[in-house]
Amino acid sequence: MFDPHLVKKDFPILSRVIENKPLVYLDSASTSQKPQSVIDAITNYYANSNANIHRGVYTIAQEADAAYEATRESVKTFINAKSTEEIIFTRNTTEGINLVAYTWAEQNIHEGDIIIVSALEHHSNLIPWQQVAIKKNARLEVIPLSRNPETPYLLDMEWLKKYLTENKSVKLIAITHASNVTGTINPIKEIASLAHSLGSAKILIDGAQSAAHLPIDVQDFDCDFFAFSSHKMLGPTGVGILYGKKNLLEEMPPFLFGGDMIREVHQRDATWNDLPWKFEAGTQNIADVIAFKEAITYLTNLGMENVRQHDQKLIGYARAKLENIKNLKLHIPKNDTDMTGVISFAISGIHPHDIAEIFNSENVCIRGGNHCAKPLMESISVPATARISFSVYNTEEDIDIAIEAIMKAKKIFNIS
Numbered sequence: 164m165f166d167p168h169l170v171k172k173d174f175p176i177l178s179r180v181i182e183n184k185p186l187v188y189l190d191s192a193s194t195s196q197k198p199q200s201v202i203d204a205i206t207n208y209y210a211n212s213n214a215n216i217h218r219g220v221y222t223i224a225q226e227a228d229a230a231y232e233a234t235r236e237s238v239k240t241f242i243n244a245k246s247t248e249e250i251i252f253t254r255n256t257t258e259g260i261n262l263v264a265y266t267w268a269e270q271n272i273h274e275g276d277i278i279i280v281s282a283l284e285h286h287s288n289l290i291p292w293q294q295v296a297i298k299k300n301a302r303l304e305v306i307p308l309s310r311n312p313e314t315p316y317l318l319d320m321e322w323l324k325k326y327l328t329e330n331k332s333v334k335l336i337a338i339t340h341a342s343n344v345t346g347t348i349n350p351i352k353e354i355a356s357l358a359h360s361l362g363s364a365k366i367l368i369d370g371a372q373s374a375a376h377l378p379i380d381v382q383d384f385d386c387d388f389f390a391f392s393s394h395k396m397l398g399p400t401g402v403g404i405l406y407g408k409k410n411l412l413e414e415m416p417p418f419l420f421g422g423d424m425i426r427e428v429h430q431r432d433a434t435w436n437d438l439p440w441k442f443e444a445g446t447q448n449i450a451d452v453i454a455f456k457e458a459i460t461y462l463t464n465l466g467m468e469n470v471r472q473h474d475q476k477l478i479g480y481a482r483a484k485l486e487n488i489k490n491l492k493l494h495i496p497k498n499d500t501d502m503t504g505v506i507s508f509a510i511s512g513i514h515p516h517d518i519a520e521i522f523n524s525e526n527v528c529i530r531g532g533n534h535c536a537k538p539l540m541e542s543i544s545v546p547a548t549a550r551i552s553f554s555v556y557n558t559e560e561d562i563d564i565a566i567e568a569i570m571k572a573k574k575i576f577n578i579s
């Protein structure tokens with residue numbers, strides 16, 4: 164195991180003190196902080212190797228090219244893809260999901276087909292599929308939350324199994340690996356197997372909330388697509404990753420057209436580059452992709468099993484404290500093992516935005532709102548929640564400070 168106090172020292176922003184109070188960052192589900200090695204890699208690229216990729220013959224261009232492709236190799240290893248051809252750089256998770264919606268779904272979803280999402284989706288993995296369903300006259304179905312009081316905030320897997328036995332025209336299950344609201348980890352391996360048992364159905368995993376918290380093995384999951392974002396896993400903003408099985412990516416048309424994604428161009432037609440460059444049109448976010456490698460190295464050096472253990476320790480510690488606070492309701496699964504370090508809560512009589520404001524007066528960063536998951540808010544019958552979320556640099560002391568902020572909020576609002 165690693166010591167999060169030492170990890171914290173690698174993140175310069177976490178040594179900030181504002182109005183004599185140390186910065187406590189508990190909003191990593193929104194975006195994570197960046198270690199010095201990532202910040203240095205961005206500076207180093209611009210100071211020493213700034214050149215466009217895939218075109219220059221001179222030394223710095225070759226350096227940039229090699230560093231960019233080295234990140235792809237690191238991503239491949241991190242998620243255990245079969246080859247770098249299966250790793251496409253996008254801007255973020257949202258763009259990766261849209262890429263699949265505009266290419267694979269354009270070719271493979273037809274009138275009357277069924278797309279399944281879950282009640283736990285972020286808008287990023289809901290709205291693209293709503294749009295496909297509208298455009299194609301397809302049906303969008305939603306795996307509901309379990310109504311069993313023993314398994315709150317978990318998906319109703321019995322509903323899914325029954326639905327799949329009765330509806331054979333399901334073509335896609337698009338589902339989040341971990342919820343950004345409740346922390347719920349979905350049984351994606353089981354869902355992938357159910358999808359594939361239908362024959363022609365594919366599964367897309369939204370890995371935005373899992374890639375920084377759980378070991379990822381796309382071959383073991385047997386998922387067809389897996390989309391995630393660098394900025395939630397200690398890396399820079401502006402870099403997303405779409406993994407896709409090679410045979411599917413090969414059959415898909417390009418998403419964006421222009422420079423770099425072509426093989427041959429004539430005045431009136433063109434052919435497409437090999438994978439993965441077929442999906443990377445125009446000048447890419449070179450500096451940030453290069454720096455993302457350092458984030459992967461950082462997580463790999465900590466060890467993803469250790470990252471998971473650390474997350475579990477913080478969840479257990481926070482749950483024990485939060486459960487004892489009167490008038491506070493937790494919106495998370497019952498078992499720590501069913502979730503990542505994302506804890507939504509509500510305090511009766513205080514709006515989550517006010518909770519977040521009072522936390523800010525203690526220099527504690529948390530999120531209050533609907534977390535881009537409005538249908539989920541409806542499912543759990545709240546307009547919004549307050550949310551604390553962890554990363555590798557969080558400590559039990561951070562949680563203690565958060566608990567003090569909750570007590571302050573209750574005092575201000577005169578809640579017992």
Ligand SMILES: Cc1ncc(COP(=O)(O)O)c(C=O)c1O
Nearest residue numbers: 255256257285287343371372392
């Ligand atoms: C579960 C989930 N999916 C998708 C996204 C979208 O990620 P991005 O904004 O990096 O595209 C988020 C962001 O919070 C998320 O939590």
